[in-house]
Amino acid sequence: MKRGSVCAIVALIGSLLVEPALAEVIALKAGYLIDPATASVSRDKIVLIDGAKIVDVVERMPVPAPARVIDLSTRWVLPGLMDLHTHLSYDYTASLCANYLEHGNGYRALIGLSKAQEMLQAGFTTVRDVGNAGNYVDTDLRRAIEAGLFKGPTIVNAGKIIAPFGGQQDAVSPTVGPCWNYEYIDADGVDEVRKAVRTNIFYGARVIKLVSDFRGGTHGVYTEAEIRVAAEEAHRVGLTLAVHAKEDETAMAAVLGGADSIEHAYAVTDAVLKLMKQKGVYLVNTDIPLSHLLGGKSSNPAVARERSRAKVERLRRAYQIGVPLAFGTDVTHDLPDRDRGRMALDFIDVWLEAGIPSAYIVKAMTTQGAKLMKIDGERGSLAKGHYADIIASPGNPLDDARVLGSVDFVMKNGQVVRER
Ligand SMILES: [Zn+2]
Structure with missing residues (x-):
């Protein structure tokens, strides 16, 4: 049997033994998560995104595993x-x-x-x-x-x-x-x-x-x-x-x-x-x-x-x-x-x-x-239930807003539109 086929069978058995992945859920690992309203930063959070919206912000990876992980663990993450x-x-x-x-x-x-x-x-x-x-x-x-x-x-x-x-x-x-x-x-x-x-x-x-x-x-x-x-x-x-x-x-x-x-x-x-x-x-x-x-x-x-x-x-x-x-x-x-x-x-x-x-x-x-604009119930923060409009930059914009000129990740309604 060819090596590729063996791998495929192992992967199939593996998928039957572990819990199924969370369909469509994205886990966005945020090294520094910014709340602009309070000018506060939380370390090492995970923003869970299902479809267009944020469904939760958690401390560690959920089980079962999400369908996709976006690693921004070195980035400052904030609302669009x-x-x-x-x-x-x-x-x-x-x-x-x-x-x-x-x-x-x-x-x-x-x-x-x-x-x-x-x-x-x-x-x-x-x-x-x-x-x-x-x-x-x-x-x-x-x-x-x-x-x-x-x-x-x-x-x-x-x-x-x-x-x-x-x-x-x-x-x-x-x-x-x-x-x-x-x-x-x-x-x-x-x-x-x-x-x-x-x-x-x-x-x-x-x-x-x-x-x-x-x-x-x-x-x-x-x-x-x-x-x-x-x-x-x-x-x-x-x-x-x-x-x-x-x-x-x-x-x-x-x-x-x-x-x-x-x-x-x-x-x-x-x-x-x-x-x-x-x-x-x-x-x-x-x-x-x-x-x-x-x-x-x-x-x-x-x-x-x-x-x-x-x-x-x-x-x-x-x-x-x-x-x-x-x-x-x-x-x-x-x-x-x-x-x-x-x-x-x-x-x-x-x-x-x-x-x-x-x-x-x-x-x-x-x-x-x-x-x-009276849309603060659904946009403008990375809270549970808000639309996943998310950006990331390599530095802390709370210290120097000019770092926003170096934004290198943009997500709109849960879809990545720019990645590095
Ligand atoms: Zn004008």
């Missing part, structure tokens, strides 16, 4: 990262109207898929995609990934951006018409805002996004009453409300009106920040790193440095006051030799520059993001 402010399907190389008119929705969806996969490879297992996605391409992208057609992060999508007439488009000739309507909904007054929110919900939005002060309010700004009706409609179906507000007055109106997060808030005073803390309103700061500004986004280094300094100063104040912070990037540009995921990770530098401890940054990139 979250970017709370993406525009995956937006093509920055075209002007706004050209972006809407020259690219088909199919092309926009493919841009979005490509960027979504770059984010996932870098360790972002969830993104909140806040508009500029053509005619609800973001809903299609989310559904295609949810259906398993493509690998990608969980997408919490905003649908069309709701804004005062004109969206984020500079004035165009009336002959051209409202070209921005391909991805914005003009909504002025509480009734139009209510209808716009309902429209987005109907077409599959998972978060509601308002732009309140484009170019300082060129097209008008949202009042507290308009914000409130958007918040009411969103909250009624369990969604949250994100409001783009760069200026102090508009941010104040958004906070008073019941927004769940303020996007950007570049020019806010301490009064707004203190109210945000009091009401538990998140800041999604989207502060672009100086390296990106100098690398192409701004041609004037002195202006770039001043822009960067002001943002860092505002982020430092927000952290010191105690505003809940969630990590968001707002990347729409490209840089040579850097994909979208790597560019998003560059934003960590700004947080460190603002004096924010790495342990808090990790929390802002995981637990806090999940809370803001």
Whole structure:
């Protein structure tokens, strides 16, 4: 009898004598298991994963043996990262109207898929995609990934951006018409805002996004009453409300009106920040790193440095006051030799520059993001019952968050999408 056949028979007898393997269960051996909420580390844990979810976290290998072992015993293991402010399907190389008119929705969806996969490879297992996605391409992208057609992060999508007439488009000739309507909904007054929110919900939005002060309010700004009706409609179906507000007055109106997060808030005073803390309103700061500004986004280094300094100063104040912070990037540009995921990770530098401890940054990139999106019951920690969105890095990100740039293992919903 050939040697191979003997081995096969021995293996068969062996399999009859021992207890059967746990079908499909993965045992992920975590050398250092991080809980971002408490900034604590547990040594030598085993995360048991069945299908898409974590079924237990245990001290030693279970009997019977799992079907598959993933050995990360030298790695720091933590929940997948979250970017709370993406525009995956937006093509920055075209002007706004050209972006809407020259690219088909199919092309926009493919841009979005490509960027979504770059984010996932870098360790972002969830993104909140806040508009500029053509005619609800973001809903299609989310559904295609949810259906398993493509690998990608969980997408919490905003649908069309709701804004005062004109969206984020500079004035165009009336002959051209409202070209921005391909991805914005003009909504002025509480009734139009209510209808716009309902429209987005109907077409599959998972978060509601308002732009309140484009170019300082060129097209008008949202009042507290308009914000409130958007918040009411969103909250009624369990969604949250994100409001783009760069200026102090508009941010104040958004906070008073019941927004769940303020996007950007570049020019806010301490009064707004203190109210945000009091009401538990998140800041999604989207502060672009100086390296990106100098690398192409701004041609004037002195202006770039001043822009960067002001943002860092505002982020430092927000952290010191105690505003809940969630990590968001707002990347729409490209840089040579850097994909979208790597560019998003560059934003960590700004947080460190603002004096924010790495342990808090990790929390802002995981637990806090999940809370803001109200998905913290199922994602954002490696607890039993949560989805197995898991990443690993060779160093401890609680000591230096920049080590997240060296993530070398990514699991999404229990499936390994990157391994070394
Ligand atoms: Zn944005």
